[in-house]
Amino acid sequence: MKVINEIKFIMPSLSVNESAARAVVSSFLIQADLTVEELSDIRTAVSEAVTNAVVHGYRGSSGKIELTVKLLEGREIYIRVKDSGCGITDIKQAMEPLFTTAPEEERSGLGFSVMESFTDKLAVRSKPGKGTVVTMRKRLRVHGS
Amino acid sequence: MDLTINNENGAAVARLRGEIDHHTAKKLRTELDKYIINFRPPALAMDMSGITFMDSSGIGLILGRSKLLKECGGSLEIRGAQPYIRRVLKLSGIGRIVRIS
Numbered sequence: 001m002k003v004i005n006e007i008k009f010i011m012p013s014l015s016v017n018e019s020a021a022r023a024v025v026s027s028f029l030i031q032a033d034l035t036v037e038e039l040s041d042i043r044t045a046v047s048e049a050v051t052n053a054v055v056h057g058y059r060g061s062s063g064k065i066e067l068t069v070k071l072l073e074g075r076e077i078y079i080r081v082k083d084s085g086c087g088i089t090d091i092k093q094a095m096e097p098l099f100t101t102a103p104e105e106e107r108s109g110l111g112f113s114v115m116e117s118f119t120d121k122l123a124v125r126s127k128p129g130k131g132t133v134v135t136m137r138k139r140l141r142v143h144g145s
Numbered sequence: 146m147d148l149t150i151n152n153e154n155g156a157a158v159a160r161l162r163g164e165i166d167h168h169t170a171k172k173l174r175t176e177l178d179k180y181i182i183n184f185r186p187p188a189l190a191m192d193m194s195g196i197t198f199m200d201s202s203g204i205g206l207i208l209g210r211s212k213l214l215k216e217c218g219g220s221l222e223i224r225g226a227q228p229y230i231r232r233v234l235k236l237s238g239i240g241r242i243v244r245i246s
Binding site for chain 2: 015016018019022036037040043044047048051054055105106107108110111113114117118
């Protein structure tokens with residue numbers, strides 16, 4: 001994969017940074033001339049991943065969240081959201097639709113389902129006590145002309 | 146994020162403007178619940194036409210308010226959602242629980 005351009009954004013795990021992360025992704029992707037729908041899909045997927053890091057990764061604690069966005073050759077977007085939080089013991093269970101460990105906070109358990117449906121590829125790597133890395137890829141439509 | 150709740154001809158309408166994410170949902174939840182508990186409206190419509198972004202935090206927000214309204218003898222309706230918000234609503238299957246118009 002040839003990288004045309006990339007950006008890295010490191011933020012503390014404050015919930016107010018969920019919108020900051022979306023704004024960074026939107027600004028960076030202006031160069032890729034996305035459709036409204038593509039940009040909305042990516043913004044939503046990024047918001048879910050960053051929220052997971054804030055709510056679950058750093059539950060009861062705080063730390064840094066690293067967001068990487070790459071524009072790849074062939075109109076493909078690569079996104080990585082990394083935290084150094086508590087990690088996930090059972091990734092398969094965490095990815096099941098409607099599974100949540102925070103029902104009292106009204107978490108719907110749909111974060112990974114949204115990431116999965118709004119991108120083309122989703123991978124989750126996690127180590128309990130070390131943190132979680134979520135990577136997503138989305139191929140963009142090739143505009144006519 | 147901005148919220149105004151009015152009583153329009155006996156029906157409560159909550160107009161939401163801005164972005165719904167985990168951060169903003171907390172405040173919306175508090176304000177909506179305060180209204181529901183104090184006024185116990187038989188019907189509440191959440192007008193989403195001014196919402197420019199919503200992730201799955203919005204689903205949790207809608208489900209929670211729907212549950213509370215039901216406990217207070219009322220029902221919830223979602224109206225005016227933009228296409229990109231409808232995609233999240235559809236994915237969640239929330240249409241089986243809450244009326245979406």
